[in-house]
Amino acid sequence: MLMVLFGGIFSFSGDGFDLYVQNNDIMENGLATPLSESLIRTLNSTQAFDVKMIPPNQDMESLIHDKNAARILMVPKGFQSDTEMGSSIVLLRYDQSQASSSSLVGIVKSVLDGLNADIAGIEPIVSLQEENMVSNSLRFIDFFMPGVVGISIMTTGVFGAITTNTKYRTNGVLRKLATTPLGKLEWLSGMVFYQLILSILGAMLVITVGTILFGIAIRPTILTLLILLSGGLAFPGFGMIVARLVKNEESADAAGNAVTFPMMFLSGTFFPLDAMPEIVQIVARFMPLTYVNEGLRNSMLLGKPEAAFGNAIIVLLFAFVAIVVGSLITSWRDED
Amino acid sequence: MPAATVVEVQNLVKRYGDVVAVDNISLKVKKGKILSFLGPNGAGKTTTVEILECLRSPSSGIATVLGLDVSNSSDQQKIRQRIGVLPQSFNTFGLLTVKENIEYFISMFGFRKQTDADSLIRLVDLEDKKDAHYRTLSGGLKQRVGIAIALVNDPEVIFLDEPTSGLDPKARRGVWSVINGLRDSGKTVFLTTHYMEEAEALADSVIIINNGKIVAEGPSSELIVIHGGARSIVLKEPGDSIVKAIRAWNSNTWFDGNSIKITMNDGSDVAKIVDLAQEYEFDLSNMDITKPNLEDVFLRLTGRTITEDGGTR
CATH class of the missing domain: 3.30.70 (Alpha-Beta Plaits)
Known part of the structure; x- marks a missing residue:
């Protein structure tokens, strides 16, 4: 199943291979300098990219934001004259967290090598200046970390709810509790609250370890906490629903895995969702973990509080529905 | 003045699909008495007590506990406040100590009159085990914890469902002495068992149930005289x-x-x-x-005898 999933992800991935190119080396007559012109033509002829020209002096940040550009090559003003002087640079900005990034760098470098050979200097004249983009230094581990936090609160909540309910139902503790004035809602809310605390503690542990070991560049905010809280409510609710279908302790783990594994892989935990096949993206929209992951990234990585708040609301809705349905179908006493 | 009736059941029937687990039984339990509900596995004992504990609803018939109707949901909550229950195959939180478990259940009864944990621990004779984790206890001691927990709300009537099932004779006697202590403190006890000697040793009166029907009732000495031969x-x-x-x-x-x-x-x-x-x-x-003993009574009434594990032969 994992093989199929990964195979699917890799074989279908490819939002194309857009390379935005901005040529700032413009002569007084408004035309590009011949050298910059030939560099871009060579890049285009590799067919490796879908080269998209953008006007000189356009603000790159807005391009990154609006067009979701992940690869930008900038030829600076004075490129041709600098080259003639013996030293020039080309700036490449790209998202390191994307799988296509390394091949991009390789191709651009080989094109520049070709150019340097043409100029026939002994010392390479044109060099490539690489710059990472998206909050300056987004590495795969940075992208991955919020996903790990998401997995952590999902597994804590789902497994916690399933095993608690199943264990106490099969070992007779629930039967004893049912003879006391304790009601079903009190029991379930206590259980959910307990899982919530465990989830938050687990998430804090993951964030702390990630920060210390990998130097993750994340900045948890109050919205991060809101996402964690709503996820910490949604997943035990989800677990309660699954627990209803579980007959004994032995099958509890299997049921938990059956729910958490697909969710883990289909909710953008390991790879950005937009790199996934369309069908996966559609399925992901129905999974709470998708919104937890997005919300965590938006709040502590990408600095998008409005988007994170929107994610939190959706997760809270999931939580509400799951807890209501879970409470309704959980059996307590015979007459309930 | 005759003692008040604490539990009363009239024409109680419980069906599970086509199976009739409890078949039109009627009984009364007087205040301060130990009633033993004796019968083999599957006779309908547990179903009956679980109806009285408001865990199951009757298919037909009337059952009242302390004058409250088990089929009425507002009465049910009052019943739960006033009864103590040791369920069949009792279990509680293994990683809590004896005392913590008892305190947990005390807290569940809110502002009602409460017994303190230490006096309950003394009552069931577990003083030297009060800080032991529940899961480390032997079967007999676990059942005693269960009885202590059944008493946390100072209940007027206590239901003990197979309290000594699966215990060795020594542990069984330990539990019996705790149950005898309950009689001395004036509690009403509804005890289900498949052990003849348990019913004979503890109960003021015995009701013998077989296949969902009551086959005999009365003090065990009387039953033996009438049916024992x-x-x-x-x-x-x-x-x-x-x-x-x-x-x-x-x-x-x-x-x-x-x-x-x-x-x-x-x-x-x-x-x-x-x-x-x-x-x-x-x-x-x-x-x-x-x-003659109760075994002879059961044998004469049903043509069978109850084995150690609760089956019939």
Whole structure:
């Protein structure tokens, strides 16, 4: 199943291979300098990219934001004259967290090598200046970390709810509790609250370890906490629903895995969702973990509080529905 | 003045699909008495008590506990406040200590009159185990914790469902002495069991249930007089040939594989058995003459006997 999933992800991935190119080396007559012109033509002829020209002096940040550009090559003003002087640079900005990034760098470098050979200097004249983009230094581990936090609160909540309910139902503790004035809602809310605390503690542990070991560049905010809280409510609710279908302790783990594994892989935990096949993206929209992951990234990585708040609301809705349905179908006493 | 009725059941029926688990039973339990609800597994004992504990709803009939209707949901909450329950195969939180478990259940009864944990621990004689984790206790001690927990709300009536099932004789006696203590403190106890000797040892009165129906009720001594029959001669580990000979002579016998029991008509039966023993070389030191007990009552009423694990034979 994992093989199929990964195979699917890799074989279908490819939002194309857009390379935005901005040529700032413009002569007084408004035309590009011949050298910059030939560099871009060579890049285009590799067919490796879908080269998209953008006007000189356009603000790159807005391009990154609006067009979701992940690869930008900038030829600076004075490129041709600098080259003639013996030293020039080309700036490449790209998202390191994307799988296509390394091949991009390789191709651009080989094109520049070709150019340097043409100029026939002994010392390479044109060099490539690489710059990472998206909050300056987004590495795969940075992208991955919020996903790990998401997995952590999902597994804590789902497994916690399933095993608690199943264990106490099969070992007779629930039967004893049912003879006391304790009601079903009190029991379930206590259980959910307990899982919530465990989830938050687990998430804090993951964030702390990630920060210390990998130097993750994340900045948890109050919205991060809101996402964690709503996820910490949604997943035990989800677990309660699954627990209803579980007959004994032995099958509890299997049921938990059956729910958490697909969710883990289909909710953008390991790879950005937009790199996934369309069908996966559609399925992901129905999974709470998708919104937890997005919300965590938006709040502590990408600095998008409005988007994170929107994610939190959706997760809270999931939580509400799951807890209501879970409470309704959980059996307590015979007459309930 | 006659004692008040604490539990009353009239024409109670519980069906699970086509199976009738409890078949039109009626009974009363008086305040301050220990009632033993005796029968083999599957007789309907647990179903009946679970209806009285408001865990299951009756299919038809009326059941009241402390004058409150078990089928009425606002009465149910009042019943739960005022009863103590030791469920069948009782279990509680294994990683909490004895004392923590008891305190947990005390807290569950809110502002109602509460008993303090230490006095309950003393009552069930677990003082030296009060800080032990529940899961480390032996079966008999676990059941005593269960009884202590059943008492946390100072209940007026206590339901003990198979309190000594699966325990060894020594542990069983330990639990019995705790239950006897309850009688002394004036509690009403509704005890289900499949152990004849337990019913005989503890109960003020016994109700025998079989296949969902009540077959006899009354104080055990009375039941024995009415249904127990005469004394019996018991031969332990008789050979096949003497069993055959005894059965040819007296049809009123019962053989369970280990011993044969002959209900006596008069003293001459003893002489006859002695003769047969000599003839078939049976060692007479393995012969007993027994008074009738509840086992004989059950045997005479149902034609079967209850085995150690609660089945019938």
